Amino acid sequence: MFEIDLKKYKKYDKPGPRYTSYPTAPQFNEKFTQEDYIDEIVKTNYGNNLPDLSLYFHLPYCDTLCFFCGCNMLITRNRDRIKEYIKYVQKEIDLLRTYLLPDRKVAQHHWGGGTPTHLNPDEIDLLASYINKSFEFKESASGGSENSCEIDPRELTKAHLEALKNSGFNRISMGVQDFNDKVQKAINRIQPEDITRQAVEWVRELGYQSINLDLIYGLPFQTAKSFADTVDKIIDISPDRIALFNYAHVPWLKKHMALIHQEDLPIPEVKLEILKSSIEQLTDAGYVFIGMDHFAKPDDELSIALKEKKLYRNFQGYSTNAGTDLYALGITSISQLKNIYAQNYKTEKEYYKSLDDEIIPTAKGYKLSEDDHIRREVIMRLMCDFELDFKSLEEKFHINFKDYFARGLNSGEGGLREMQNDELVELSDDGIKVKDMGRLLIRNIAMNFDGYIERKEDKAKYSRTV
Ligand SMILES: C[S@@+](CC[C@H](N)C(=O)[O-])C[C@H]1O[C@@H](n2cnc3c(N)ncnc32)[C@H](O)[C@@H]1O
Numbered sequence: 001m002f003e004i005d006l007k008k009y010k011k012y013d014k015p016g017p018r019y020t021s022y023p024t025a026p027q028f029n030e031k032f033t034q035e036d037y038i039d040e041i042v043k044t045n046y047g048n049n050l051p052d053l054s055l056y057f058h059l060p061y062c063d064t065l066c067f068f069c070g071c072n073m074l075i076t077r078n079r080d081r082i083k084e085y086i087k088y089v090q091k092e093i094d095l096l097r098t099y100l101l102p103d104r105k106v107a108q109h110h111w112g113g114g115t116p117t118h119l120n121p122d123e124i125d126l127l128a129s130y131i132n133k134s135f136e137f138k139e140s141a142s143g144g145s146e147n148s149c150e151i152d153p154r155e156l157t158k159a160h161l162e163a164l165k166n167s168g169f170n171r172i173s174m175g176v177q178d179f180n181d182k183v184q185k186a187i188n189r190i191q192p193e194d195i196t197r198q199a200v201e202w203v204r205e206l207g208y209q210s211i212n213l214d215l216i217y218g219l220p221f222q223t224a225k226s227f228a229d230t231v232d233k234i235i236d237i238s239p240d241r242i243a244l245f246n247y248a249h250v251p252w253l254k255k256h257m258a259l260i261h262q263e264d265l266p267i268p269e270v271k272l273e274i275l276k277s278s279i280e281q282l283t284d285a286g287y288v289f290i291g292m293d294h295f296a297k298p299d300d301e302l303s304i305a306l307k308e309k310k311l312y313r314n315f316q317g318y319s320t321n322a323g324t325d326l327y328a329l330g331i332t333s334i335s336q337l338k339n340i341y342a343q344n345y346k347t348e349k350e351y352y353k354s355l356d357d358e359i360i361p362t363a364k365g366y367k368l369s370e371d372d373h374i375r376r377e378v379i380m381r382l383m384c385d386f387e388l389d390f391k392s393l394e395e396k397f398h399i400n401f402k403d404y405f406a407r408g409l410n411s412g413e414g415g416l417r418e419m420q421n422d423e424l425v426e427l428s429d430d431g432i433k434v435k436d437m438g439r440l441l442i443r444n445i446a447m448n449f450d451g452y453i454e455r456k457e458d459k460a461k462y463s464r465t466v
């Protein structure tokens with residue numbers, strides 16, 4: 001499928017955003033206040049056809065540290081600490097509810113982490129019942145709501161999954177990363193294959209609608225051969241969806257990543273080779289390649305959304321629920337309404353203090369300008385559809401695309417003309433089409449439309465694109 005001249009593409013290995021938002025998180029700042037957030041929430045209550053709600057709950061606690069972890073997590077075995085956190089999330093729900101119209105329906109509900117199943121079954125039940133009584137969910141007659149939870153198979157019991165199912169969850173996403181023993185040891189995540197298989201079996205027995213498994217390529221000691229064995233096992237397990245993440249190694253931001261030795265990491269050429277063969281293995285097995293790092297069975301909603309050009313990208317990756325208002329609760333979580341991003345405090349202490357003072361716990365955020373809206377749409381369509389149609393963007397935003405993006409369409413180093421010569425994209429008078437190889441470097445392509453990418457201080461915050 002892909003012909004990769006690995007040497008040719010090595011030059012594209014540079015720091016770059018993953019574009020789960022635009023502008024990306026380094027642009028969020030403290031000039032954006034709780035009042036700005038509340039103003040925007042209140043504005044969302046007016047008008048016809050109000051968007052449905054997406055709810056995200058961040059449950060940061062984990063039992064042990066995975067050395068590769070880039071998530072906002074806290075390692076603890078202190079049950080009182082977890083109980084205290086649940087109490088404060090409930091407070092945040094109450095506070096948010098005072099600003100939102102009561103009849104707005106939830107279309108999507110996600111628990112992420114950390115490890116939500118580090119809560120025990122009773123705690124799951126406690127928090128989920130509170131959420132269920134505080135919000136109205138879409139009825140099954142109108143498609144119902146998508147309720148998903150991230151789990152870690154290593155500390156899971158069937159009772160956890162029963163508690164989630166009884167609380168209305170219908171989708172499960174679990175971390176696997178890699179089945180190879182040597183890799184698991186190097187990342188401090190020992191997860192024998194039978195534990196993953198057992199968890200999948202329980203999920204199926206309990207009648208969940210969908211299972212996603214997470215893999216990471218670029219971890220220490222991975223080779224094309226070793227990772228192909230992992231992918232073969234995943235194909236045999238046959239989940240509905242697979243996320244294949246590029247390992248974001250940022251030890252200057254996440255100190256524990258220094259426990260992974262640079263010299264043990266696969267070099268960029270090997271990473272591209274692993275990616276290429278994994279894509280081939282998974283597509284040969286019948287999975288559809290979605291966006292830059294997801295795979296789904298052909299009848300899965302993600303595959304259908306891709307076909308219908310209704311795919312959408314947010315902080316959880318690719319999604320089918322475009323146009324919802326995303327309210328994110330818990331420490332570090334980021335809410336997204338039409339015109340703003342708002343991020344909560346990062347520490348329990350600040351988060352609790354704000355809630356004790358009855359103040360929405362927004363630490364910082366961002367209000368989009370018209371230019372941000374235009375660039376966000378361009379980057380989102382590129383990341384989801386792998387093509388751009390200039391005319392539809394010109395009509396939507398009243399711009400002349402080629403004039404507006406004269407710099408992005410330039411012939412400089414790493415610019416789109418060079419990418420055309422390197423067979424990553426096809427440029428025409430009407431638009432841009434991303435070629436197969438370009439999909440693997442879609443972050444680099446999108447960077448040509450990012451209005452902030454030249455800022456040196458931001459570059460230091462991004463992982464490498466290959
Ligand atoms: C919150 S965890 C999933 C649930 C649970 N905590 C677990 O690990 O099984 C989210 C996923 O992010 C991915 N991830 C974490 N750190 C990463 C990194 N540095 N680079 C790429 N992916 C990463 C992993 O695939 C992980 O499964």
Ligand code: SF4
Pocket residue numbers: 061062063064065066069070071073113114115152175
């Ligand atoms: S990968 Fe998952 S289990 Fe491991 S530390 Fe990160 S959030 Fe916790």
